[in-house]
Amino acid sequence: MPEFLTLLPPDEARTALLSHLSQPIPDSEIIDVPSSLGRILAEDILAPHSLPDFQRSTVDGYAVRAGNTHGASDSLPAYLNLIGEVPMGDAPAFEIRSGQCALIHTGGMLPNGADAVVMLEYTQSVQKEEIELFRAVAEGENIIHVGEDVAQGQTIQFQGSLMRPAEIGGLMALGIVKVKVVRKPRVGLISTGDEVIDPSQSPRPGQVRDVNSFTLGALVEKSGGLAKLYGIVSDEFDALKNAAAKALSECDVVIITAGSSASARDRTADVIRSLGPPGVLVHGINTRPGKPTILGVCAGKAVIGLPGNPVSALVNGYLFVVPVIEKLLGALPLPRATVLARLTVNLSSQAGREDWWPVKLIVNQKSKVENLEVDPIFGKSNLIFTLAAANGLLRIHPDATGLSAGELVEVFLI
Amino acid sequence: MPEFLTLLPPDEARTALLSHLSQPIPDSEIIDVPSSLGRILAEDILAPHSLPDFQRSTVDGYAVRAGNTHGASDSLPAYLNLIGEVPMGDAPAFEIRSGQCALIHTGGMLPNGADAVVMLEYTQSVQKEEIELFRAVAEGENIIHVGEDVAQGQTIQFQGSLMRPAEIGGLMALGIVKVKVVRKPRVGLISTGDEVIDPSQSPRPGQVRDVNSFTLGALVEKSGGLAKLYGIVSDEFDALKNAAAKALSECDVVIITAGSSASARDRTADVIRSLGPPGVLVHGINTRPGKPTILGVCAGKAVIGLPGNPVSALVNGYLFVVPVIEKLLGALPLPRATVLARLTVNLSSQAGREDWWPVKLIVNQKSKVENLEVDPIFGKSNLIFTLAAANGLLRIHPDATGLSAGELVEVFLI
Numbered sequence: 001m002p003e004f005l006t007l008l009p010p011d012e013a014r015t016a017l018l019s020h021l022s023q024p025i026p027d028s029e030i031i032d033v034p035s036s037l038g039r040i041l042a043e044d045i046l047a048p049h050s051l052p053d054f055q056r057s058t059v060d061g062y063a064v065r066a067g068n069t070h071g072a073s074d075s076l077p078a079y080l081n082l083i084g085e086v087p088m089g090d091a092p093a094f095e096i097r098s099g100q101c102a103l104i105h106t107g108g109m110l111p112n113g114a115d116a117v118v119m120l121e122y123t124q125s126v127q128k129e130e131i132e133l134f135r136a137v138a139e140g141e142n143i144i145h146v147g148e149d150v151a152q153g154q155t156i157q158f159q160g161s162l163m164r165p166a167e168i169g170g171l172m173a174l175g176i177v178k179v180k181v182v183r184k185p186r187v188g189l190i191s192t193g194d195e196v197i198d199p200s201q202s203p204r205p206g207q208v209r210d211v212n213s214f215t216l217g218a219l220v221e222k223s224g225g226l227a228k229l230y231g232i233v234s235d236e237f238d239a240l241k242n243a244a245a246k247a248l249s250e251c252d253v254v255i256i257t258a259g260s261s262a263s264a265r266d267r268t269a270d271v272i273r274s275l276g277p278p279g280v281l282v283h284g285i286n287t288r289p290g291k292p293t294i295l296g297v298c299a300g301k302a303v304i305g306l307p308g309n310p311v312s313a314l315v316n317g318y319l320f321v322v323p324v325i326e327k328l329l330g331a332l333p334l335p336r337a338t339v340l341a342r343l344t345v346n347l348s349s350q351a352g353r354e355d356w357w358p359v360k361l362i363v364n365q366k367s368k369v370e371n372l373e374v375d376p377i378f379g380k381s382n383l384i385f386t387l388a389a390a391n392g393l394l395r396i397h398p399d400a401t402g403l404s405a406g407e408l409v410e411v412f413l414i
Numbered sequence: 415m416p417e418f419l420t421l422l423p424p425d426e427a428r429t430a431l432l433s434h435l436s437q438p439i440p441d442s443e444i445i446d447v448p449s450s451l452g453r454i455l456a457e458d459i460l461a462p463h464s465l466p467d468f469q470r471s472t473v474d475g476y477a478v479r480a481g482n483t484h485g486a487s488d489s490l491p492a493y494l495n496l497i498g499e500v501p502m503g504d505a506p507a508f509e510i511r512s513g514q515c516a517l518i519h520t521g522g523m524l525p526n527g528a529d530a531v532v533m534l535e536y537t538q539s540v541q542k543e544e545i546e547l548f549r550a551v552a553e554g555e556n557i558i559h560v561g562e563d564v565a566q567g568q569t570i571q572f573q574g575s576l577m578r579p580a581e582i583g584g585l586m587a588l589g590i591v592k593v594k595v596v597r598k599p600r601v602g603l604i605s606t607g608d609e610v611i612d613p614s615q616s617p618r619p620g621q622v623r624d625v626n627s628f629t630l631g632a633l634v635e636k637s638g639g640l641a642k643l644y645g646i647v648s649d650e651f652d653a654l655k656n657a658a659a660k661a662l663s664e665c666d667v668v669i670i671t672a673g674s675s676a677s678a679r680d681r682t683a684d685v686i687r688s689l690g691p692p693g694v695l696v697h698g699i700n701t702r703p704g705k706p707t708i709l710g711v712c713a714g715k716a717v718i719g720l721p722g723n724p725v726s727a728l729v730n731g732y733l734f735v736v737p738v739i740e741k742l743l744g745a746l747p748l749p750r751a752t753v754l755a756r757l758t759v760n761l762s763s764q765a766g767r768e769d770w771w772p773v774k775l776i777v778n779q780k781s782k783v784e785n786l787e788v789d790p791i792f793g794k795s796n797l798i799f800t801l802a803a804a805n806g807l808l809r810i811h812p813d814a815t816g817l818s819a820g821e822l823v824e825v826f827l828i
Contacts, residue, residue, distance in 0.1 A: 037632045051799075054619055058796060088649070089609035091619035107609055107672075107722065109620040149797040156799060164828065165636065165731075166801035169629030169724055172613040173622070173798055195503035195521055199586040205468055205505035206523040208587070215583030218451045222579065235502070258521075308521065310583055317579075334805060335775040335786060337751035337827055361749040372749060382472060383563040384587050385465070385570060387580035391748060413751055414578065 007286035009398055010319055010354050013295055016281050017304075018323060020297040024160070024330025025252055027183040033171045036163040038224060039181035040329040045157040047174055050147035054091075055110035059142045062101040062123055062131055063114035066139040078133040079126070086111060101131055110143060117142035150174070160332035184226040185328040187321070188247030189213045191232045192240060192259040192268070193308060198232065211310045211384055212257035219317045225253070225325040235259065241271045244303070248275055252301055253324055255317075258308030268305035272296035275303060286398065287354045290316035310384040315356050315393065318414065337413045339392070341372035347394075348402040358390035359411055374411055390414065421700035423812055424733055424768050427709055430695050431718075432737060434711040438574070438744025439666055441597040447585045450577040452638060453595035454743040459571040461588055464561035468505075469524035473556045476515040476537055476545055477528035480553040491546040496539075500525060515545055524557060531556035564588075574746035598640040599742040601735070602661030603627045605646045606654060606673040606682070607722060612646065625724045625798055626671035633731045639667070639739040649673065655685045658717070662689060666715055667738055669731075672722025682719035686710040689717060700812065701768045703795035704730040724798040729770050729807065732828065751827045753806070755786035761808075762816040772804035773825055788825055804828065 008016070028042035057063065064080060072078035080101040086092045086108040096102060096113035104110070104117055119142065122135035150156050156174070157167060163181070171179060191210045199209040210232055217227035228251055233243040240259070247254045259268040273279040275298035282295040289312035294305030302324045306313040341361055349355045360375045374394060379386035392411035396403055403409060422430070442456035471477065478494060486492035494515040500506045500522040510516060510527035518524070518531055533556065536549035564570050570588070571581060577595070585593060605624045613623040624646055631641035642665055647657040654673070661668045673682040687693040689712035696709040703726035708719030716738045720727040755775055763769045774789045788808060793800035806825035810817055817823060 034628050034631060037635055052622065053617075056622075056796075058794060087620070088607065089611075089618075089621050107607065107622065144794060144796055148794070150799050157802070164802075165629040165632035165728060166798060166804070166828075168632045169625040169728070170798045170802045172628045173625045173724070175613055175616065175623060177614055193502065193521065197503075199589055200591055202589065203467075204503075206501070207503050208466065208470075208521065209589060211583040211587045214448050214586045215579040217448060218579035218582045221451055310587070314579060314583070333777070335753055335777065335827060338753060339749055339751070340754055363747070363749065380472060380558060380562070382470075382558055384580065384584045385564050388571070388578075388584045390580070413749060414580075 007284045007291065008282050010285055010287045013282045013285050014320060014323055017295040017297065017302060017320065018327050020278065020281070020300070021302060021324065021327050022300065023327050024182050025185055025328045028180045029183055030178050030180050033168055033177050033179050036168060036179050036181060039163045040224065040331050041157055041159055041161045041163065042180045042182045044155050044159050045171065045176065045179070047150040047152055047154045047156050048176070049174065050152045051149040051173055052144055053146055055146060056144045057104045057106060057108045057110060057117045057142060058144055059117055059119045060105050061117045061119045061142065062133070063096055063104045063111050063117050064101045064137065065096060065098055065114060066116040066137050066141065068098060069118060069133055069136040072133045072136045074134045080131050080133060082129045082131050115139045158332065160330045162331060162334065182329050184224060185253060185325050186228055186251040187220045187225045187253040187255060187325065188228050188230055188251035189216055190230045190240070190243050190247060190254070190256045192235055192256060193232070194235050196232045196258070212306070212308065212313045215310060215314045215384070216255060216257065216317050216321065219314065219321065220325065223322045223325045224329055224331070235267060237267045237270060240267050241274055244271050244275060248298060248301060248303065252328055253321070254301065254303045255306060255321060256304070257306045257313050259305065269294050272298060272303050272305065275299070286352060287319070287356065289356065290319070293320065295320060309382040311358065311382065311387050314387055318393065319356070338410050339372055339413065340408050340410055341374045343374045343403055343405055343407050343409050345376065345405050346402060347376055347396065349396040349400055351401045352398050354398045355396040357394040357396070358387050359392045359394045360390055361392050361411060374409055421698045421705065422696050424699055424701045427696045427699050428734060428737055431709040431711065431716060431734065432741050434692065434695070434714070435716060435738065435741050436714065437741050438596050439599055439742045442594045443597055444592050444594050447582055447591050447593050450582060450593050450595055453577050454638065454745050455571055455573055455575045455577065456594045456596045458569050458573050459585065459590065459593070461564045461566055461568045461570050462590070463588065464566045465563040465587055466558055467560055469560060470558045471518045471520060471522045471524060471531045471556060472558055473531055473533045474519050475531045475533045475556065476547070477510055477518045477525050477531050478515045478547070478551065479510060479512055479528060480530040480551050480555065482512060483532060483547055483550040486547045486550045488548045491548050493540070494545050494547060496543045496545050529553045572746065574744045576745060576748065596743050598638060599667060599739050600642055600665040601634045601639045601667040601669060601739065602642050602644055602665035603630055604644045604654070604657050604661060604668070604670045606649055606670060607646070608649050610646045626720070626722065626727045629724060629728045629798070630669060630671065630731050630735065633728065633735065634739065637736045637739045638743055649681060651681045651684060654681050655688055658685050658689060662712060662715060662717065666742055667735070668715065668717045669720060669735060670718070671720045671727050673719065683708050686712060686717050686719065689713070700766060701733070701770065703770070704733070707734065709734060723796040725772065725795040725801050728801055732807065733770070752824050753786055753827065754822050755788045755825055757788045757817055757819055757821050757823050759790065759819050760816060761790055761810065763810040763814055765815045766812050768812045769810040771808040771810070772801050773806045773808045774804055775806050775825060788823055
C-alpha cells in the first residue's frame with residue numbers, strides 16, 4: 001500500500017506552500033472607514049494635512065507669552081491683562097501682546113502672539129480684567145504644536161496594516177472617510193465522504209453530519225477570509241475533481257477535507273495533481289494531529305487537503321490555512337496572542353514530531369499570568385467537543401520528548 | 415474651581431460600576447449556527463443524541479473480534495476469513511462471527527459482533543477470502559464508542575459561551591443548526607464640544623474632526639456590541655441632556671466623550687446626575703491617561719463620561735466600556751490575550767497611580783516569546799496616531815514607581 005515517504009516538519013511545509021503564493025491578492029475594494037474594522041489596507045495612506053493644523057491648548061487656562069511668566073511663584077505672582085476668551089471652534093479675533101493673556105479651554109486655538117498656556121489652577125482672577133499667575137511656563141508648555149500628531153504628507157498607514165479602532169479614528173481625524181482594503185480572500189470548502197451528510201438532515205446508521213465545512217468556514221471568516229461552501233462530494237475521483245476545479249476557478253484557496261491519507265480510497269492527492277502544476281508540494285507532515293495533511297498549489301492557488309477528523313482539520317487549519325489567508329491579504333505581521341502558563345501534568349511526545357495539544361487555560365485565584373494553569377484535554381482527534389472545551393493550543397517542539405508538570409509553557413489562544 | 419475630591423483606583427471604580435448592572439441583558443435572538451461566530455450563547459445546550467451514535471472505526475483496516483487476534487505477530491500471524499466490506503454511510507448487512515473479519519474504512523460503522531479494528535498496515539491479503547494479521551488488538555482498539563464525543567442529554571455548551579469555530583462545528587455535528595444568542599448590547603455614543611465637527615466636513619481654524627465616536631464605535635463592535643452614533647452635541651447642558659436622555663432610552667449603555675473633567679465648561683457629570691439615580695458613581699480615577707473619567711448608572715444602565723483626548727478615551731474604553739459590554743453579554747470569562755516581553759527603557763510612574771502606556775511589541779530575530787521587546791510610545795494623550803502605532807498596552811501597577819529596562823512585563827494586545 002502507499003505510504004508517506006517523507007514527513008516534513010510543519011514549519012518547513014508551511015514555508016514550501018507560502019513560497020508559491022503571491023502577496024497580496026491584486027484585488028481591492030473601497031469601503032467606508034467606520035466599517036473597515038479588521039480589514040487590511042491595500043495602499044499606503046499619506047496625511048492630507050497636518051494634525052493638528054493649528055496650535056491647541058491641552059489644558060484649561062490662560063494663553064500667555066511665556067516670557068511674561070518668568071519668575072512667577074506663589075509669593076511673587078505675575079499679573080497679566082485679560083483681553084478676552086478664545087471661542088471654541090473658531091479662530092480668536094485678537095492677538096496676545098506682552099503683558100496680556102486670554103482665557104482658553106482645552107482644545108482651543110492658541111491666539112497669535114501667545115506661545116504657552118498657564119493652567120487654571122495656578123491662576124486667580126483679581127479684578128475684572130486682571131489675572132494673577134503663580135507659576136512660570138516655558139515656551140510651548142501645555143500646547144500641541146501643528147503637525148505634532150502627524151505632519152502633512154507623512155505616511156500614516158502602510159499597505160498591509162490591520163484596521164483597528166485607533167487606525168479608524170486616525171483616518172477620520174484627517175477627513176479620510178473611505179479607504180482601499182484588500183478584497184477578502186475567497187476560500188472554497190469541500191467535504192468528502194460517502195458517509196457525510198448535511199447537518200440539517202437526520203443521519204441513518206453509518207452516516208455522520210458534516211462538521212469541517214463549518215469549523216473551517218468559521219476559522220476562515222475569523223481570519224479575514226470569505227468562506228464559500230461547496231458542500232459534500234462523494235469519494236469518487238471525477239466528482240471530487242469537478243468540484244475542486246469549480247472551486248479553484250471561483251476562489252483564491254481550495255480546502256478539501258477528508259480523503260487526504262495515503263490509502264487507496266483517498267483521492268485528494270490525485271485530484272490536486274490533476275488540477276495543474278506544481279500540484280502536490282507536501283504529502284504528510286510530521287505533526288500530531290494532522291499527519292495526512294496535503295499542501296498543494298494549482299494555477300498559483302493553494303489547494304489544501306486536510307484530514308477528516310474534526311480536531312485534525314481545525315488544528316491544521318490554524319497551522320496552514322490561516323497563514324495562507326494572511327499571506328494573500330498581505331497583512332503585516334502582528335504579535336501572536338499567546339500566554340505563558342504552568343502545565344498541570346506530564347505530556348510525552350515522540351522526538352522529531354511536533355505535537356499540538358488542545359488545552360484549557362484555568363485562572364487561579366490570583367489573576368497574575370504566572371497563576372494560569374494549562375490542562376491538556378485528552379481525547380481522540382475525532383472528537384470535536386475536545387476542541388470546544390479548549391481555549392488554547394500547546395505546541396511540543398519536535399526536538400522535545402515531552403513536557404513536565406510545573407513547566408512554564410506557551411499557549412496559543414484559539 | 416471644582417476638584418476631583420477622591421480618585422478611585424481603576425479596578426475599584428470598575429467593580430463599583432459593574433455591581434449596578436444586571437447580567438446578561440434579557441433579550442436574545444435565534445440565528446443560524448454558521449453565522450454565530452463571536453456571539454454569546456443565551457442558553458445551555460444539551461446533546462439531542464450521542465455523538466457518535468454508532469461505533470466507528472478510527473483507521474482503515476479490518477473489523478475483527480479482538481479475541482481472534484491474541485498472540486498474532488510477524489512470525490505467528492492470525493488468519494481470518496474475509497466476509498465483506500463495510501459500506502461507507504450505511505449499516506453493514508452482516509455480522510462478524512469468530513474467525514471472521516470485514517474490510518472497514520476510517521469512519522465506517524463497526525459491524526455487529528466485531529469489537530476492534532486491525533490497521534491495514536499490519537495485515538496482508540493471502541487469498542481472495544483470507545486475511546493474515548501480524549498484530550493483536552485489544553477489545554475497543556481503533557474504535558470510537560457511542561457517546562465518546564458527547565453523551566445524549568449532556569450539557570455541551572453553557573449560557574455565556576463564546577461561539578468559536580469548534581462550538582459551531584460541534585453544534586452542527588448534532589444537527590443543531592439554529593442557536594439562541596444574547597442580543598448585542600446597544601451602545602450610544604455622543605461626542606461633545608463646540609469645536610468638534612463631523613469628519614466628512616472641512617474644519618475651519620479652531621475646529622477639529624470627531625475621532626472618539628469612531629474609535630469607540632469600532633471598539634464596541636469588536637467587543638460584541640452594537641454602536642449607535644448620536645453625533646456631536648454642543649457643550650450646553652440642555653442639548654447634552656436631551657441627547658443623553660434619547661440615547662439612554664434607545665440603548666443599553668451611553669458614552670459621552672469630552673466634557674468629563676471638573677472644569678466649569680464640562681457638563682457631563684451634571685447631565686448624568688439629571689438622568690436618574692444613582693447617577694454619578696465615580697468621578698475621577700487614579701490612572702493615566704483617563705483621570706477625568708466619570709462612571710455612572712441611570713435607569714439601571716451604565717452612562718460613562720470619557721475624556722475628549724482620543725488616547726485617553728480609547729484606553730479607558732478598554733478599561734471600562736469593554737467590561738460593561740462583556741457583563742451585559744453575560745460572557746463567561748476567557749483568558750486575556752497578553753504577552754510577556756522585555757521592556758527596552760526605564761519608565762517612571764507616580765506611586766498610587768495606575769499608568770497605561772501604549773507600547774509597540776517588536777519581534778527579534780528569534781520568534782520565542784522571550785525575544786519580544788516592548789517599546790513604549792511617548793506622546794501626549796491627545797495624539798491619536800500614538801495609538802495607531804501601538805499594538806499593546808502596558809500597565810504599571812499603582813504600587814510601583816516605575817519599570818526598569820530589561821524587565822519582563824505583561825502587555826495586553828490591542
